[in-house]
Amino acid sequence: MADDPQPEPAxxxxxxxxxxxxxxxxxxxxxxxxxxxxxxxxxxxxxxALSNSSWAHPFLExxxxxxxxxxxxxxxxxxxxxxxNDGLMTLFFFLVALELKRExxxxxxxxxxxxxxxxxxxAGGMLVPALLYLALQWGQPGVTGWGTxxxxxxxxxxxxxxxxxxxxxxxxxxxxLSLAIVDDIGAILVVAIGYSSDLSWGALxxxxxGLAAIRAMAGIGIRGFPLYFLGGALVWLLVDASGIHATxxxxxxxxxxxxxxxxxxxxxxxxxxxxxxxPADELGSGDTRHRQTxxxxxxxxxxxxxxxxxxxxxxxxxxxxxxxxxxxxxxAGLPLSFDELDASISLAVFFGxxxxxxxxxxxxxxxxxxxxxxxRPPDLSWRLLSGGALLAGIGFTMALFIANLAFGxxxxxxxxxxxLLASVSSAIAGIALLLPLSAPPSGRGS
Numbered sequence: 001m002a003d004d005p006q007p008e009p010a011x012x013x014x015x016x017x018x019x020x021x022x023x024x025x026x027x028x029x030x031x032x033x034x035x036x037x038x039x040x041x042x043x044x045x046x047x048x049a050l051s052n053s054s055w056a057h058p059f060l061e062x063x064x065x066x067x068x069x070x071x072x073x074x075x076x077x078x079x080x081x082x083x084x085n086d087g088l089m090t091l092f093f094f095l096v097a098l099e100l101k102r103e104x105x106x107x108x109x110x111x112x113x114x115x116x117x118x119x120x121x122x123a124g125g126m127l128v129p130a131l132l133y134l135a136l137q138w139g140q141p142g143v144t145g146w147g148t149x150x151x152x153x154x155x156x157x158x159x160x161x162x163x164x165x166x167x168x169x170x171x172x173x174x175x176x177l178s179l180a181i182v183d184d185i186g187a188i189l190v191v192a193i194g195y196s197s198d199l200s201w202g203a204l205x206x207x208x209x210g211l212a213a214i215r216a217m218a219g220i221g222i223r224g225f226p227l228y229f230l231g232g233a234l235v236w237l238l239v240d241a242s243g244i245h246a247t248x249x250x251x252x253x254x255x256x257x258x259x260x261x262x263x264x265x266x267x268x269x270x271x272x273x274x275x276x277x278x279p280a281d282e283l284g285s286g287d288t289r290h291r292q293t294x295x296x297x298x299x300x301x302x303x304x305x306x307x308x309x310x311x312x313x314x315x316x317x318x319x320x321x322x323x324x325x326x327x328x329x330x331x332a333g334l335p336l337s338f339d340e341l342d343a344s345i346s347l348a349v350f351f352g353x354x355x356x357x358x359x360x361x362x363x364x365x366x367x368x369x370x371x372x373x374x375x376r377p378p379d380l381s382w383r384l385l386s387g388g389a390l391l392a393g394i395g396f397t398m399a400l401f402i403a404n405l406a407f408g409x410x411x412x413x414x415x416x417x418x419x420l421l422a423s424v425s426s427a428i429a430g431i432a433l434l435l436p437l438s439a440p441p442s443g444r445g446s
Contacts, residue, residue, distance in 0.1 A: 036320030037159025040397070043325040044332045048420075051333030063330045081330045085404060088323045090236060090250040095312065095319050096154075096184045097254020099177075102308045105259035109178055116374035117365060118178035124364025125179065125392055126150040126186050129356030136348040145345065145406040145415055147194055149352030151187035151398030153423070154180040155324060157391050160427050164434055169384065171377040176388045179361070185251060187398050192248040195405040199243040207238035211252060218258060223303070225311070228253075245405070257311060263303040324397060331400045334416045342414040345407075349418025353399075354425050358389035365389075387434035393426030395419055 050059040063084075068077020078086065100109075109115035129149040137143045157176050161168055214231045222228075232253050240246035305313075365385060368374035376385075396419060403415040 036324060037155040037162070039321055039325050040155050040328050041159070043329045044396075047329050047332035048334060051335050056333075056335060060333055060335075084323075084327055084330050085401060086240070086246055087236075089327060089401060090247045091315060092250070092319050092323055092327075093184070093188050093247050094250035094254045095315050096181055097251045098257055098308050098312050098315075100181045100185060101255055101257060101259050102306075102312070103178060103181070105308075113373070113375040114377075115178070116368055117376060118175055119182055120368040120374055121175070121361045121365045121389075122179045122182035122186065124360035124362075125152065125183060125357050125389075126190075126360070128360025128363070129352040132356040133348045133352040136351065137344065140344060142342065142345040142348065142407065142411055142414070145349070145403065145411070147187065147190045148349055148399050148403045148406055148415060148419070149356060149395065150183065150190060151395055151402065152176075152180040152183040152357075152392045153394045153396040153398055154184065155320065156394045156396055156423065156427065160391050160394070160431055161434075163431065168434065168437075169377075169379040171380040172384050172388050175377075175380060175385070176391065179388075179392060183392075184398055187402060188245075188248055188251055191245045191402060191405060195402070196244045200241060203238050203242035204244065207235050207242060207249075210235040210238060211256070214253070215256060218256075223262070223307075225307075257308050259306050259308040261304055261306040261309075327397060327401070331397075331404060332416070332420075334413055334420065336417075340410075340413070341417060342411060345411055345414040346418035346421070349399075349415055350422045350425070353393040353395050353419075353422035354429070357393040357395075357426070358386065361389040361392055362386060381437075384434065384437060387430050387437070389430075390426055390433060391430030393430075394423045396423045399423075 050056065053059075063081035064079045066077050066079055067083060103109040104115070109118065130146045133146045133149050134143065137145070154177065157180055158173070161173055161176065210231060214228060214235070217227065217231070232249065235253070236246050236249045239249045362382075362385065365374070365376075366382075369376050399419045400416065403412060403419065407415050
């Protein structure tokens with residue numbers, strides 16, 4: 001007797017849970033951030049080594065090479081470092097805004113009281129360090145650098161948590177990731193408001209019109225990314241011409257990107273059920289019904305992912321493994337000549353991160369929970385939160401980004417030294433506090 005037909009393997013498995021669709025992008029984001037942190041550390045060490053070697057002068061001069069174009073009397077040129085800091089970093093902020101949009105619409109931040117914990121903690125982690133820095137630098141030339149101590153480096157923080165293994169609860173990773181994202185958005189708003197000058201309201205109005213046009217394109221159903229990237233590039237040029245730091249364009253476009261998918265699973269499966277891969281009676285290349293169905297299936301399969309998810313999957317490896325390491329390579333160079341350093345700036349930056357950050361995060365978190373505005377996950381103890389708050393003092397890439405805008409040539413090296421020392425100290429202190437909490441209980445078998 002013939003064997004009974006076996007059911008298809010896919011039928012014997014449970015259908016995928018909706019939660020997997022929410023957690024998989026988050027997990028992928030964490031993995032790339034952790035690996036990207038290692039690459040970032042390598043390029044930072046290389047920049048420090050080269051800037052203190054016999055190749056220091058050509059290495060530092062490389063980033064000052066001017067690149068641009070001319071049309072008659074019109075000139076649009078920047079140094080290589082400025083193209084990295086103003087142009088490529090726009091993609092970093094675009095990615096940060098995409099992740100924030102996804103978390104606000106689909107992730108944990110869609111729950112208001114859960115979101116409130118990260119948002120209020122981030123607010124404290126920006127406000128208290130800035131106030132402490134201002135108190136230490138009041139009346140001194142470095143007072144304009146208050147924005148330097150406000151941001152958290154996502155890649156290095158997630159990289160430190162990766163060192164602690166899977167025993168660190170996911171709630172701490174989510175809290176720190178959300179905090180760092182809100183921090184970065186806040187930092188770029190600080191850059192746009194606090195470190196911009198000579199505003200051109202005409203160019204700003206045109207940029208706003210460009211954003212409205214991009215929104216209208218989405219409203220009428222245009223779905224091809226190239227048109228949006230072209231529109232985004234034009235808006236970037238207009239924002240740059242307005243006097244506002246052009247990287248704010250990345251935040252605006254990221255938050256405008258739809259987080260809802262266009263094609264549901266039900267519609268996708270219905271379309272796929274109509275597909276005939278190789279119809280025997282249609283061997284030509286004409287516009288046949290079966291070929292139209294195949295085209296519809298291709299579009300449907302692509303559009304079951306939201307634009308936010310598709311853009312994140314495309315851009316995140318480039319940002320994590322190319323743009324951020326290149327930024328660190330161009331900006332982390334620090335010739336260690338202590339005779340020319342301003343110790344007051346270095347100390348103000350150091351204490352802003354190492355002391356101001358954890359105090360601000362913990363104080364505002366406690367106040368939010370106490371007032372009932374926010375809720376703290378049961379597995380996120382105050383000791384875990386304290387360790388995370390210490391890690392949030394790793395400002396590095398974002399701090400370097402703002403420092404380049406806030407400090408003059410005679411002060412920037414002092415700020416860089418404070419950033420480096422604070423980042424190393426915060427990493428050591430955070431890991432030291434969290435390490436005992438991540439260790440398995442003694443006496444338990446493997």
